[in-house]
Amino acid sequence: MRTKTVRVLLVEDDEGDAVLVESLLDEAAAPVILSRARTVQEAAALLPDAECVLLDLGLPDATGLDSLRRLLGEPDPPAILVLTGLTDERLGIDAVTSGAEDYLVKGQVDGELLLRSIRYxxxxxRAEDAQRQLREAKLLAAEKTRLERGLLPPPLLQHGDLELAVRYQPGGMRMLLGGDFYDVVADDDGTVHVVIGDVCGHGPDEAALGVALRIAWRALVLAGQPAEKVLQTLHKVLVAERHAEGLFTTACMVTISSDRRTARYYLAGHPEPLLVLGPKIVELPKTKIGVPLGVLPGYTWQGHDVDLPPGWSLLCYTDGLIEGRVPDDVERLGVERLCELINRQAQRGPDWLDPLIAEVKELNGGELDDDMAVLLLQDRP
Incomplete structure (x- = not known):
């Protein structure tokens, strides 16, 4: 079986020692591509092309362990073997403690030992990198789970006359959640409150901000605060907690009456909900979309009332659902074409949410670019 060639960088300013290393590798017929640097500065530039570094600790621009620390501080450093003199063996041990894979004493190494040490x-x-990546993946999964619990909580909905379906997918198959969030809370009298929101941006900071806003929303609703006050307080929470100036959040908040025949919704720069009756979209009255949270201090969001016919469905979503691509078109999917898809899917039966999302993804040619949260409430008398 053919032995894999190893790219080795020798960092040595002494010509005699450099010739000795080359001779030892030739003696062992080592499958090695050897390059050389005489200073740490030269070595840093060659580091990306090396799988292993043979590092002398006495160089013109670094002494002792300083050269090792500088190379280990480079992005994704390769394996490093330290070369020491007979009187510096203690320094070699310290080098291993500082991050070197091993140390070799000059004059006590033959070609076979040198080659074996390079391979090991x-x-x-590689094993250390694999273990590190595994640990990072586990930490990332744990972080995702914590964020998911905060962003996408179990709803406080205990009434059997409503059916709730929620879906969330991170954009581009990212492991971490973005800043999309939702929540559903029912009062003792049966009134149901819904929120869905989207913190601009992606990543753990945006997700943490979404968690803060979602928890604040639930607390305010459970405390019986009016909807206008809830949104104004969420604006203040966002401004106080955001990690970057100008960061904003869109949100849609809906309150459904206890008799399930009327609803009032508020838009803070967010797509309006879609009211579905059977296989048809019921057009809502033209309304003004308010500004997003975090934009204008002192802004007051206006509520919009709508009648709910028996057997209604209400779809709330973040814009990831409508920003997918459409084949042979430079435009995004958009609300109008989303309504066409809903009309077609709803004609096939009441369980149209998952087929709808699947068709949106198919039109996009794969996973959606942006995070998507969808919340579907359906009247089930």
Missing amino acids: AVERK
Whole structure:
């Protein structure tokens, strides 16, 4: 079986020692591509092309462990073997403690030992990198779980006359959630409150901000605060908690009456909900979309009332659902074409949400670019 060639960088300013290393590798017929640097500065530039570094600790621009620390501080450093003199073996041990894979004493190494040490160092480094990536993946999964619990909580909905379906997908198959969030809370008298929101941007900071806003919303609703006050307070929470100036959040908040025949909704720069009756979209009255949270201090959001016919469905969503691509078209999917898809899917039966999302993704040619949260409430008398 053919032995894999290893790219080795020798960092050595002494010509005699450099010739000795080359001779030892030739003696062992080592499958090695050897390059050389005489200073740490030169080595740093060659580091990306090396799988293993043979590093002398006495260089013109660094002494002792300083050269090792500088190379280990470079992005994604390779395996490093330290070369020491007979009187510096203690320094070699300290080098291993500081991050080197191993150390070799000059004059006590033959070609076979040098080659074996290079191979072991490369394999140890690969194993260490694999373990580190596994730990990072586990931490990332744990972080995702914590954020998911905060962004996408179990609804406080205990009334059997409403059916709730929620879906969330991170854009582009990202493991971490973005800033999309939703929540559903029912009062003792049966009134149901819904919120869905989208913090601009992606990543753990935006997700953490979405968690803060979602928890604040639930607390305010459970405390019986009026909807206008809830949105104004969420604006203040956003401004106080955001990690970047100008960061904003869109939100849609809906209150459904206890008799399920009327609803009032508020828009803070967010797509309006879609009212579906059977296989048809019921057009809502033209309304003004308010500004997003975090934009204008002192702004007051206006509520819009709508009648709910028996057997209604109400779809709330973030804009990731409508910003997918459409084949042979430079435009995004958009609300109008989303309504066409809903009309077609709803004709096939009441369970049209998952087929709708699947068709949106199919039109996009794969996973959606932006995070998508969807919340569907259906009247089930």
